[in-house]
Amino acid sequence: MAKKQLIMEKSLELFANKGFEATSVQQITDYCGISKGAFYLSFKSKDELILALIDHFMMQFTADVDYVVTHVEDDEKLFYEFYYSTFNSFRKHSDFAKVLMKEQSQSFNKEFIVKMQSYDRLFEKTILSMVERLYGEEIEQIKYDLVYCIKGFISIYSQLFLFQQIPMDLDLLSKSLVEKTNVLAKHTTIPFISQELIQMVEHPSNEEVTKEKILELMEQSIEEMEESIEKESVILLKQQLQEPTLSTAIVKGLLKNIRNHPHCKWISYLLRNYFGF
Amino acid sequence: MAKKQLIMEKSLELFANKGFEATSVQQITDYCGISKGAFYLSFKSKDELILALIDHFMMQFTADVDYVVTHVEDDEKLFYEFYYSTFNSFRKHSDFAKVLMKEQSQSFNKEFIVKMQSYDRLFEKTILSMVERLYGEEIEQIKYDLVYCIKGFISIYSQLFLFQQIPMDLDLLSKSLVEKTNVLAKHTTIPFISQELIQMVEHPSNEEVTKEKILELMEQSIEEMEESIEKESVILLKQQLQEPTLSTAIVKGLLKNIRNHPHCKWISYLLRNYFGF
DNA sequence: TTGACAATTGACTCGTTGGTCATTATTATA
């Protein structure tokens, strides 16, 4: 739908300048030249918009970088193409990149954070695969440090060119970082990030969300909520979780009931995952 | 005033968990066990609170790091002490460090941004001075890149240990980064950040710290302090600033007297800079 | 014990927000 496109483009501009929280739906619709109601025809909520933006751009970015990395045959050029493609994406979608930087760890919307973390993990995986391909066994000990340093380079140099309106020579920047990466790979001997540490870091996200945890969260929510359709839905879903009796259609309906209630979004998310919808 | 202290401590906790915008004054006062009105007796606004927090911690941090850097005599240990002290501060005041990371480039308050930028510039200056001292002329071409890489290391590794509740071996981390720094300094040949680029970035006002401003700060401190060696030292230093009569040795001694008093760290830092020690 | 003064409270104002929905405008179909 064209409206959706318009809203995404215009809102991105505003988010990049003022931040997500600080931009109201009213401002977005004014800027688009549409009514407030029209916004809610395209997006169920403001949160859904930012989530859509994240997905739209991160899928593109992830796919782009991955394509480059898997299709460069000359090892010599691998990191150059990686850096260049990364920074080039940032430059092309600088508004989105700015939003990303600004909102990095700020949002209290759990779905947002999880999404970002999962994309970040994909990015790390891509970098790791490059490091392993290029430097092989020799850097086994320091490969995770290398990945982090590369992320550090990208992060700090991105800030430089995103928030200063200075034209940058991406070719030179990429060459410069390729050299730094090679230098580190060749001469580093003291690792800090061990296999175990990585596992500890990654563990949380892989941590299976248990039925008990969801139940606990639901009880907490039920106490906090006032009498409403949403509350009743949560109670029913809780029973369903403890002892499945309802049909899939009903469960899906109940989930729909609560998915826009601020206290229930996360629960709804977990339940959808749990039920496998 | 004790209330101010209380509010700053408690609010920092909340900010670290939920972010500044997402924490209401009501929540802060509830958490402190005081009334909403009482909050506005200590702070003119919510913004003034975050500004006060920034100043309180950044002054301490900047002074601490600078002291370490200017007082390490053994070049071999310079970067180690720098990294260690930096990460140690982050660990000690991890709530504040988290707020910093979260609120980094949020643009809700101009004064906030300007303040952060000016502290960031001081930090960069400190790093640059170390790089110049340690590696001398040879790295003239790549020194700004080195500074940025060091900032990148700190940023990315800080994220790792701030947002994972994993106990970290700061000694190992520091050693690991020292090696990386040395490796880069020794082998990097392709600069990206030129003198001109730095000047373009720094172009925004680099407000000079005037004698008058230091005097003002000192008077303020003198009023707040109880009778003590530290207070006496500050008074003497103030006279010295107005009319130099004491020998360098005495001045240095006086500075040593006050450098660990929480209210004086900043003054001590400014004076060392001013006197050129 | 009194009363003047300061500290503290929390109900209140006023503005803004995300989100809704009865109403209106537009388009497609017959």
Next chain:
DNA sequence: TATAATAATGACCAACGAGTCAATTGTCAA
């Protein structure tokens, strides 16, 4: 042209935010 279906509107709502201030409570010298 008449009618049904769809798109779009914006006044409206409840909730919540920062900040205020008249009223209350606490303090302490006389």
